[in-house]
Amino acid sequence: MSVSLQAMTNQAQALKSAGRMEEALSAYEAAAAAWPQSAVAVHNLAATLGDMGRHEESAQTARRAIAMGLKAAETRLVLARALMNTGDLDGAAGAFDAACAANPFLSDAQYERCQLIWMRTGDRSEALKPLERDRTARPGSGPLDFVRARVLEYTGDMDAACQAIEALASREPGNVLLQCQAAHMLNQHGRTQAALARARRAMELAPDQFVALEAWTNACLAAGDSAGARDGASRMLALAPDNQQAVNLQAMVWRMTGDARFGEVYDYDSFVRAQTIDAPPGWSSRADYLKDLAAELKAAHPYAAHPFGQSVRHGSQRPDILSVQTPAIQAFRTAMSPLVDAYIDGLGAGADPLRRRRSAQWRIHGIWSVWLPPGGFHADHVHPQGWLSSAFYVELPSAVDSGGREGWIRFGESGIPAAPAQTAQHWVRPEPGMLVLFPSYMWHGTVPFGGKEARLTMAMDIVPA
Structure with a gap:
């Protein structure tokens, strides 16, 4: 009995999630060979080749999926990333444009298009121009507003970034990721009390999620609340004991409180x-x-x-x-x-x-x-x-x-x-x-x-x- 494409894809995804990339690649190659008419199988292969740094092959394979009729914005995004890494920046720009045209709400494509323009020009207004055009055509779009806030942050306009993320977080008070991002930006900008309020809201929404715990721990450290930071860091480590930021935040608590264990990890x-x-x-x-x-x-x-x-x-x-x-x-x-x-x-x-x-x-x-x-x-x-x-x-x-x-x-x-x-x-x-x-x-x-x-x-x- 033949194995379904979905079953083969699930197996490949499991291998990829486990970090067994060579085996995952073989599984995706087998799926594409077993289902030669499936453009989705070819897309999955292209994405995995890109993840493995085989960018020329990733670009070729993504183009094959597109030629087979696949309309997905995600395939154009795979192509754009591959072309960036091969040095074809004009081709990458065109692929990002195609991805955003196919799905203007694909945040990763919008974000990475802005990033490419910024890295090529160092000009914030140029980097934001295509995003602002899409935002104007789609007012009130949370995903596009979120991308804008992040671009403002990374291009150095923290006042505007904080204003944008606060407005968005207030508009969507039930979105834990937005509350965490707002807490991060506000904290980095020295607005500790506002960051604490956003982090507290994130903890109300998702008290056992790593991102909420990280936002809370960071805000507590900024506020000098060693007890809150200690609790947050220990809970982060319980969820992800090898996460290096969690290890570091615990060390920061030890340094804050004069605990000798700080010197053992920062030796x-x-x-x-x-x-x-x-x-x-x-x-x-x-x-x-x-x-x-x-x-x-x-x-x-x-x-x-x-x-x-x-x-x-x-x-x-x-x-x-x-x-x-x-x-x-x-x-x-x-x-x-x-x-x-x-x-x-x-x-x-x-x-x-x-x-x-x-x-x-x-x-x-x-x-x-x-x-x-x-x-x-x-x-x-x-x-x-x-x-x-x-x-x-x-x-x-x-x-x-x-x-x-x-x-x-x-x-x-x-x-x-x-x-x-x-x-x-x-x-x-x-x-x-x-x-x-x-x-x-x-x-x-x-x-x-x-x-x-x-x-x-x-x-x-x-x-x-």
Whole structure:
């Protein structure tokens, strides 16, 4: 008896949800082969290829689904993402337009279209222009108003972003995600009492949802309410014990209350380690390798402004950098792997959130490159879905040696408001060829730098395999 397409799709989705991507891909390929007339099966295959960083194949497969007659906006969105990652930004822009035309309420397509325009131009009004056109044609649309608020936030107009999200959250008081987003924006903008009110409303709506607990915990930390923050963080960890933001929020409570356990998880001497790569095969020296790597990375950076929702400020970020098939970029995996192995081996055993997940088998869970001009920096942040995070230095400005820690990576400075403030406690002076590894739950950012030279880096998250 033949297996239905739905059954085959369900099996593939289960494998994908479990992180077994190669097996999921095989299952989607089998479904597309068994049901060759199904454009939906081809779409699913295209989306999975994109998730795996196989962007050229994803674009080809998405185009095949469209040629088969599939009208879905989601397929145009898959195509747009693939084209962005292959560097065809004009093609991506056209695909985003097609996705938004097919379904103007597809928030991800609207948001990512605004992001692409912003990254190419650095112009907020240009980034918002197509969205505002669709909002004008569809007044009162919650999804489009939400996208607008987020674009305003990430392009730096926090006053307008807060005004927009408050209006939307007031209009939809039963929407827990809107209450959480409003709490986040208000909290980041220093409006603690308003953030608490929105977070409290989210907790009334969904007291056991992670997003509501996170909004409440953040607001309590800003208000100096250690008891509320402690309860929220412990409940977040009960739901997601490996979530690095939950681990970090608990650590913030410990730091706030003077609990010695903070020093056990923020053990900078043991957990922040700087090592230097050797030249990979094919290069006679580290300097030669870094020179070639810098040239390839710069060629792979097509953007003028930072992406939305990331830590980069006043610079550009190239995601999924290992999808760029050039020699020095591809050699990076060989160069850095022994250093990751040495870091993991040196951790030893332990029951803390870092060492209890220790495994000699690991995989990359996201890798990217950042190019910062003078004045650029990383806002302090954590990596919620990571285990180990990193910074690898390719080219550095002379400002790092100026004596003021310009361009250095810092640890411990909270990226969310806290009362009292939690400031940086540890810094690492970068050097070309240096890989700094540390727990993904640690607050980290960079000190802005001056001068005329840029700062070029790579970074990645590592998780146990």
